[in-house]
Amino acid sequence: MMRRHKIFCTKEVIVCAGAIGTPLILQRSGIGPDDLLSKNQIKTILSNKDVGSNLQDHYQARLVYKTSKNNSMNGIYNSNYRKVMSGLKYFLTKKGDLTIGAGVAGMFFSSENNKEYPDLQLHLIPFSAESPGKLHKTPGMTCSITQLRPDSRGKVSIRSRDPYMKPQIVFNYLNSERDLTSIMYGLRFLADKFFLKNSTSTVDELMIPNRDVINDNDKLAEYIKKFGTTIFHPTSTCMMTSFDSDYGVVDPDLKVKRLENIRVADASVIPNIISGNTNAACMMIGETAADLILSDLKA
Numbered sequence: 001m002m003r004r005h006k007i008f009c010t011k012e013v014i015v016c017a018g019a020i021g022t023p024l025i026l027q028r029s030g031i032g033p034d035d036l037l038s039k040n041q042i043k044t045i046l047s048n049k050d051v052g053s054n055l056q057d058h059y060q061a062r063l064v065y066k067t068s069k070n071n072s073m074n075g076i077y078n079s080n081y082r083k084v085m086s087g088l089k090y091f092l093t094k095k096g097d098l099t100i101g102a103g104v105a106g107m108f109f110s111s112e113n114n115k116e117y118p119d120l121q122l123h124l125i126p127f128s129a130e131s132p133g134k135l136h137k138t139p140g141m142t143c144s145i146t147q148l149r150p151d152s153r154g155k156v157s158i159r160s161r162d163p164y165m166k167p168q169i170v171f172n173y174l175n176s177e178r179d180l181t182s183i184m185y186g187l188r189f190l191a192d193k194f195f196l197k198n199s200t201s202t203v204d205e206l207m208i209p210n211r212d213v214i215n216d217n218d219k220l221a222e223y224i225k226k227f228g229t230t231i232f233h234p235t236s237t238c239m240m241t242s243f244d245s246d247y248g249v250v251d252p253d254l255k256v257k258r259l260e261n262i263r264v265a266d267a268s269v270i271p272n273i274i275s276g277n278t279n280a281a282c283m284m285i286g287e288t289a290a291d292l293i294l295s296d297l298k299a
Contacts, residue, residue, distance in 0.1 A: 011297070012261045014289065019234040019268040020156055023052035024167050026238070026249075027158045031256065040161050046259055050249050055154035056236045056273040058121075059173045060146040061183050061228040063190050064128045064208035067139045073097065073127035077135040100126060103144075108275070111185040113178050114149065118275055120186040121146040130208070140207065145186035146231055148275040151176035156237050174225060183228070184220050233278045238268035254289050265289035 015022050026032055030045030032052060037044050076082045076097055089096035104126050108118035128140030152175040157168045174180045191206060191214045206214070213219045238256075241248025248271075250256055254263040267282050274281050 009261070012263060012293065014293070015262065015264045016266045016286070018266050019055065019237045020167070020169065022264055022266055022268045023156050023237045024158055024163075026051050026256070028161060028163060031259070036157055040158055042161055046256075048249060048257070050239065050247055052156040052237050053153070054236045054239050054271075055156055055169075055171060055234060056150055056152075057154075057171055057173070058146050058148060058231045058233040058273065059150065059179070059183070059228055060123075060144045060231050061187060061224045062145070062208075063143045063187060063206060064130075064136075065141050065143065066128075066204045066207050067141055068204040070139045072139045072141055073100070074135045074137070074139050077127070078137055108148075109186075109189070111182040113182050113185070117149075119147065119149040119182055121148055121276065122186070122190070128207070136207075141203070143190050144231075145183055145190065147179050147182045147186075148273075150179045150273065152179050171230070173228070173230075180221055180224065183224050184217070187220065187224070188214060233267075233273065235267040235270040235273045235278060238264050239271045240269045241271065253292055254285075263289065263293075 015025055017025055023032070027036060027040075028042065030037060030043050031048060032046075033049045034044055034047045036052075037047075076086050086097045090098040102125060103123040105124040107122045109120050109122070110116075110118050111120050113119065123144040123146070125142040125144060127135050128142050129135045150173075152172045154169070154171040154173075156170075159165050159168055174183075191211075209220075209223050213223050238249035240250050240252060240254070243251050248257065250264050250269050254265055254269060256262045256264065265285055265288075267278050267285070269285060270278075270281065
C-alpha cells in the first residue's frame, strides 16, 4: 500500500529530477505557466511561462552495414557455443567480447549547415538489428548519426495534479528543416565517403536503408522521420539565464528566480543543449551546485 510522507526543509530545497521530472515538480508546486496551473486546479505561487518550455534533445538516425568477417556481436548472439565461451572468458578474466560497450568508436564533424563547430556525432556500434533485442543472422555493424545542435524546441507539461499521472511531453523532433538536412548530410557522408572499399576493409555492403533511399531526398527524409530515435539527452526545460534577465527559470547560482530557498541542479538548467553526451555536464552542474550551497552556508 502506498504511503504518503511530509518532509520539511530548514535551509533549501534542491530539485534534481532531470529535464522531464523537475519542471513537473515545479508545475505541481504552483510554479509555471498560469494557464496550465489554472487548468489543473493548482494555485499559482509563481507565474513563469518558461517552466517546462525550451525542451531540447539529441535525435539520431542509423545506417546498418553487412560485414565480410564474422567479428561483430551478431556472431556471438547467434551462436550458443560463442555465448558460453564469451561468458566463461568474462567470468574468469573480466576480459573479452562482453566488456565491449554499445559504441566502440566515434567522432564529431560538421555538416554543411555549420562550419564553426561540430554539429554531428558518429557512433560505431559492433552489432546490427532491425528491432531491439534481435540481432541479424549475418555479421553486421550499425553507424549512428546524431544532430548535436537542434533548432527544434519542445515542452513538458503536467496533465493533472496527480503526480502519478503521466505528463505531456512534446519533443518536436525535426521541427526545423535545418535539423533534418544536417542528419541527411551525415548519413550521406557515411554512405558515400566514410567507408571506402579496399583490400583490408571488413565493411561489405549497406543493408539499411538501401542505396535508393540514400540518393533520394524525400525517401531519406521519410526514413529519418520514421526510424530515427532519441539518444536520451533531454535538457533545458528550466533554463538558466543571467541575474537581470526577465526570462528563464534559474539564475547563475541555480536559484529559481523570484523565489527563495529553492534551487535546481540537473540537465534542465542547461540553456542550450551541449555538443555531445550530457553525462559529464550533469556531473559538473552537481559539483557546482555543491560549491554554491557550501559557500552560502559559510557566508
